[in-house]
Amino acid sequence: MAANQQWMLYGAYGFTGGMILDDALRRGHRPSIAGRDRNRLQELARTHDLPYRVVSLDDKQALCAALGEVDLVLNAAGPFSETGARLIAACLDVGTAYADISGEFHHIRTLARHDAAAKKAGIAILTGAGFGVTFGECLAHYALSRVQDAVRLRVSVAADNAQTTATVRRTVVEVLAKGGYAVELGKLRRRPLAHTHWTFKDRGESRSFAAAPLGELAALYRSTNIHDIVVGRQLSAGKARILRLLSPWLRLALSIPALRKRAGRIGSKPQTAQSPGNPAEFRSRIWVEAWDRLGRSHLFYLETGEGYAETAKATLVNVEKMLSHDGLAGSFTPASAFGYALLDQLDDVQISGK
Numbered sequence: 391m392a393a394n395q396q397w398m399l400y401g402a403y404g405f406t407g408g409m410i411l412d413d414a415l416r417r418g419h420r421p422s423i424a425g426r427d428r429n430r431l432q433e434l435a436r437t438h439d440l441p442y443r444v445v446s447l448d449d450k451q452a453l454c455a456a457l458g459e460v461d462l463v464l465n466a467a468g469p470f471s472e473t474g475a476r477l478i479a480a481c482l483d484v485g486t487a488y489a490d491i492s493g494e495f496h497h498i499r500t501l502a503r504h505d506a507a508a509k510k511a512g513i514a515i516l517t518g519a520g521f522g523v524t525f526g527e528c529l530a531h532y533a534l535s536r537v538q539d540a541v542r543l544r545v546s547v548a549a550d551n552a553q554t555t556a557t558v559r560r561t562v563v564e565v566l567a568k569g570g571y572a573v574e575l576g577k578l579r580r581r582p583l584a585h586t587h588w589t590f591k592d593r594g595e596s597r598s599f600a601a602a603p604l605g606e607l608a609a610l611y612r613s614t615n616i617h618d619i620v621v622g623r624q625l626s627a628g629k630a631r632i633l634r635l636l637s638p639w640l641r642l643a644l645s646i647p648a649l650r651k652r653a654g655r656i657g658s659k660p661q662t663a664q665s666p667g668n669p670a671e672f673r674s675r676i677w678v679e680a681w682d683r684l685g686r687s688h689l690f691y692l693e694t695g696e697g698y699a700e701t702a703k704a705t706l707v708n709v710e711k712m713l714s715h716d717g718l719a720g721s722f723t724p725a726s727a728f729g730y731a732l733l734d735q736l737d738d739v740q741i742s743g744k
């Protein structure tokens with residue numbers, strides 16, 4: 391990273407924002423921190439002796455002034471379907487690069503829309519810098535580099551998280567409320583939630599997954615030429631069947647804001663930003679199956695640590711690459727910007743497969 395490059399962490403006092411800040415300081419960064427809560431920002435700024443900006447996303451003039459002071463803003467304030475568009479618009483106005491940690495299918499889908507404006511402004515807009523998209527998309531690109539005549543991809547994601555925050559639950563409910571998706575015949579198609587279920591054996595263990603509208607799907611739709619892609623989460627066959635049957639009713643129920651809000655609160659506990667215990671206890675895993683033209687399946691596997699801790703690490707690697715990459719302009723996901731070699735910059739990542 392060039393010594394004179396300045397960046398800002400928006401949403402620095404959130405749970406994930408706090409983990410990113412701790413990792414950033416460990417790696418020698420001195421970002422300015424920003425958000426809308428003066429008290430929490432002041433406390434954090436005092437603790438770490440960092441510059442801070444109190445700025446609401448509703449105040450475009452103040453937002454542009456704050457963003458004009460830095461080369462890049464990292465948005466850790468989700469849901470990104472609520473915060474991303476306003477920050478991106480301000481970044482385009484002042485020529486500041488933008489990155490976020492979204493794993494939201496619908497937000498990542500909007501990325502293509504900003505490509506021309508980002509090129510014109512000479513800035514990079516990168517979404518999905520956190521765990522799911524960085525690791526899932528990079529593993530899929532790694533698989534495609536080995537199976538060059540691949541025609542079909544299936545990505546199975548098993549994040550191992552020490553905690554789930556209220557915002558993450560709310561974000562998941564917001565996405566589920568819009569139903570399922572898959573890439574079929576080269577187009578993104580609406581499907582019921584869990585419209586397909588699959589199992590495979592790896593290292594003698596049977597794994598069970600169902601289709602889910604994860605950000606990885608939107609990223610791979612954009613960054614590959616594969617016309618048949620499905621992405622899923624771990625789910626038993628029985629639960630997948632129930633979810634599929636309930637999918638139309640769930641969409642209907644979750645279209646009511648009050649019910650959506652209530653669903654987002656189920657099982658949530660207040661969280662404080664802290665390190666998630668011994669990271670070695672948590673192992674997140676992703677499998678990518680790539681089918682070649684002859685219908686043969688090739689299995690690739692990635693293993694890494696706790697989901698939120700890996701989000702913080704992956705985010706900083708993405709930010710460092712953006713800051714050191716002169717002339718990167720347009721809208722990107724991690725693998726489309728830097729290729730799967732991005733994973734080489736992360737410790738504790740094991741990949742296998744052929």
Ligand SMILES: NC(=O)c1ccc[n+]([C@@H]2O[C@H](COP(=O)([O-])OP(=O)(O)OC[C@H]3O[C@@H](n4cnc5c(N)ncnc54)[C@H](OP(=O)(O)O)[C@@H]3O)[C@@H](O)[C@H]2O)c1
Pocket residue numbers: 401402403404405406407425426427446447466467468469470472473491492493518519520521522523555556557558561697698701
């Ligand atoms: N891709 C991944 O792998 C990954 C991993 C972890 C988290 N995430 C995503 O990151 C996001 C944050 O999660 P978290 O666990 O850190 O949640 P959190 O602890 O609740 O933090 C959310 C932060 O966003 C801010 N915020 C929310 N809406 C805002 C708005 N309209 N204007 C300004 N600030 C706003 C909050 O500030 P206030 O307190 O002022 O509202 C807070 O600082 C979620 O969307 C989550 O899904 C992604």
